[in-house]
Amino acid sequence: MTMKADIVIIGGGISGAAIAYNLAKKGMKNIVVVEKRFIASGATGACGAGIRQQWGTEMNCKIAKMSCEFFENANEILGYEGDIEFKQGGYLLLASNEKEEEQFKRNIALQNRLGIASKALSLEEAKEIVPMLNTEGFVSAAYHHKDGHLNPFHTTLAFVKAAEKLGVTFMKYTEVTGIDVNGDEIIGVQTTKGYIETSRVVNAAGGQSQDIARMVGLELPIYSERHQILVTEPVDPILSTMVMSFTGNFYCQQVPHGGIVMGRGDAGEPRDGNINSGWHFLEEMARTITKLLPPLKKAMVIRQWAGLYNITPDRQPILGPVKEIKGFYLAVGFSGHGFMFGPATGILMSEIIMGEPTSIDISSLNLYRFDRGEMVFEPSVV
Amino acid sequence: MDPKTIICRCSDITLEEVRQAISDGYTTFDEIKRVLRTGMGSCQGRTCMPLILREISVMTGIPQEDLNPGRKRPPVNAVSLGAIAEGEDHDYES
Ligand SMILES: Cc1cc2nc3c(=O)[nH]c(=O)nc-3n(C[C@H](O)[C@H](O)[C@H](O)COP(=O)(O)OP(=O)(O)OC[C@H]3O[C@@H](n4cnc5c(N)ncnc54)[C@H](O)[C@@H]3O)c2cc1C
Numbered sequence: 001m002t003m004k005a006d007i008v009i010i011g012g013g014i015s016g017a018a019i020a021y022n023l024a025k026k027g028m029k030n031i032v033v034v035e036k037r038f039i040a041s042g043a044t045g046a047c048g049a050g051i052r053q054q055w056g057t058e059m060n061c062k063i064a065k066m067s068c069e070f071f072e073n074a075n076e077i078l079g080y081e082g083d084i085e086f087k088q089g090g091y092l093l094l095a096s097n098e099k100e101e102e103q104f105k106r107n108i109a110l111q112n113r114l115g116i117a118s119k120a121l122s123l124e125e126a127k128e129i130v131p132m133l134n135t136e137g138f139v140s141a142a143y144h145h146k147d148g149h150l151n152p153f154h155t156t157l158a159f160v161k162a163a164e165k166l167g168v169t170f171m172k173y174t175e176v177t178g179i180d181v182n183g184d185e186i187i188g189v190q191t192t193k194g195y196i197e198t199s200r201v202v203n204a205a206g207g208q209s210q211d212i213a214r215m216v217g218l219e220l221p222i223y224s225e226r227h228q229i230l231v232t233e234p235v236d237p238i239l240s241t242m243v244m245s246f247t248g249n250f251y252c253q254q255v256p257h258g259g260i261v262m263g264r265g266d267a268g269e270p271r272d273g274n275i276n277s278g279w280h281f282l283e284e285m286a287r288t289i290t291k292l293l294p295p296l297k298k299a300m301v302i303r304q305w306a307g308l309y310n311i312t313p314d315r316q317p318i319l320g321p322v323k324e325i326k327g328f329y330l331a332v333g334f335s336g337h338g339f340m341f342g343p344a345t346g347i348l349m350s351e352i353i354m355g356e357p358t359s360i361d362i363s364s365l366n367l368y369r370f371d372r373g374e375m376v377f378e379p380s381v382v
Numbered sequence: 383m384d385p386k387t388i389i390c391r392c393s394d395i396t397l398e399e400v401r402q403a404i405s406d407g408y409t410t411f412d413e414i415k416r417v418l419r420t421g422m423g424s425c426q427g428r429t430c431m432p433l434i435l436r437e438i439s440v441m442t443g444i445p446q447e448d449l450n451p452g453r454k455r456p457p458v459n460a461v462s463l464g465a466i467a468e469g470e471d472h473d474y475e476s
């Protein structure tokens with residue numbers, strides 16, 4: 001079977017779905033999204049789905065703000081029959097030392113200037129928001145009440161359903177196995193369900209973005225690392241806000257149905273694509289969280305899982321075209337925060353692909369910044 | 383079976399809702415789990431999985447033995463964070 005498409009988007013996660021929706025909204029026809037399993041079966045479905053505007057660079061603050069404002073109205077904008085379950089309970093970021101506290105202060109000044117109403121909190125004030133918080137080992141906190149959490153499946157499905165209404169085709173359980181190139185031009189995409197003739201391809205393949213890039217002869221400066229996460233049985237509301245530490249490398253929040261979701265990074269995590277769950281994580285996570293929030297000792301862990309962070313050298317995504325191959329676009333390397341950037345990724349990538357000026361200047365997120373030594377310095381990443 | 387029959391006791395999901403999800407195009411156990419939360423509760427799908435697989439099979443015509451029962455996620459029995467933090471014995475291999 002041979003199909004024809006004006007553009008093929010590889011990956012049915014939040015990035016691919018949001019790009020497809022925005023391109024269709026701008027009037028592009030014959031958009032095909034190819035997903036090897038089902039919608040949100042990659043990092044998107046595995047993620048903590050926390051969203052924050054407390055960033056340390058102007059660009060990231062703007063991207064996060066644009067996305068948050070979209071989430072606030074997404075059920076209506078996308079005409080979704082379900083609910084994306086957006087809960088704005090805020091993010092409480094804990095500072096472990098004076099240096100981090102200074103950084104938070106600088107971030108807050110920047111955020112306030114950009115219309116993000118974050119503020120610095122003393123540990124006493126932090127305890128007013130999270131009464132069970134054990135503040136030992138921390139010096140202060142930063143808080144923004146509009147940060148929050150969504151249901152990642154429903155959010156992605158909302159984009160998919162809206163895109164389908166605009167004529168986008170989603171091919172589930174279809175794997176891209178090759179991309180045919182003639183000179184520097186794309187001619188088609190090979191899949192397990194047939195051939196798709198096209199001159200444009202978007203690589204939104206998350207943890208497999210390197211494999212897709214290799215299909216056109218590009219080596220991306222990216223690795224994929226396992227990150228683990230768990231959820232407890234539902235309990236009564238006891239935690240209204242997300243609690244997070246960059247230094248401690250963990251986050252914890254209660255989701256609307258009552259489960260408490262928590263994750264933690266670890267330098268020893270495998271980078272070979274393995275996403276099996278390990279006991280070591282469970283122990284480290286339990287120790288970290290029962291010290292921080294002692295009443296959670298009684299919470300019962302019901303499930304743990306893992307997904308891949310697709311990580312670049314500066315932990316910022318790569319968004320845009322490449323010089324080597326015409327019509328090949330990257331929306332990759334989200335380094336653990338691609339869910340909250342999803343709506344903006346969709347808007348900005350569609351602007352780039354349509355040849356329009358971008359609503360936010362993201363030219364610094366080009367692939368060539370690493371060779372040129374022009375890395376983006378973002379202090380606030382887990 | 384009555385459409386109002388509860389298929390998933392953990393998340394209170396009826397047969398009707400499962401059938402609706404299947405006709406909306408969610409034709410695998412893993413997809414239905416993510417849309418309806420079936421199998422995410424404390425029984426981890428032990429009750430609802432066979433019932434849901436049977437419905438998928440009936441509605442899609444795919445024989446039940448060819449359907450993917452979905453990815454199993456540890457731990458099999460719920461454990462408290464306190465017990466894990468204290469390093470109690472576990473029968474779980476990573
Ligand atoms: C444990 C964990 C917690 C996280 N927490 C957060 C958080 O709180 N907030 C946040 O913003 N971000 C978080 N992230 C990061 C976030 O999940 C990702 O950055 C984001 O989901 C990336 O979306 P994506 O669409 O680019 O990639 P993905 O969701 O990974 O989608 C890529 C898709 O491409 C498909 N694919 C791959 N290869 C092929 C192929 N050859 N053919 C066809 N399809 C293919 C895959 O099946 C996959 O569905 C977390 C990640 C993890 C793992």
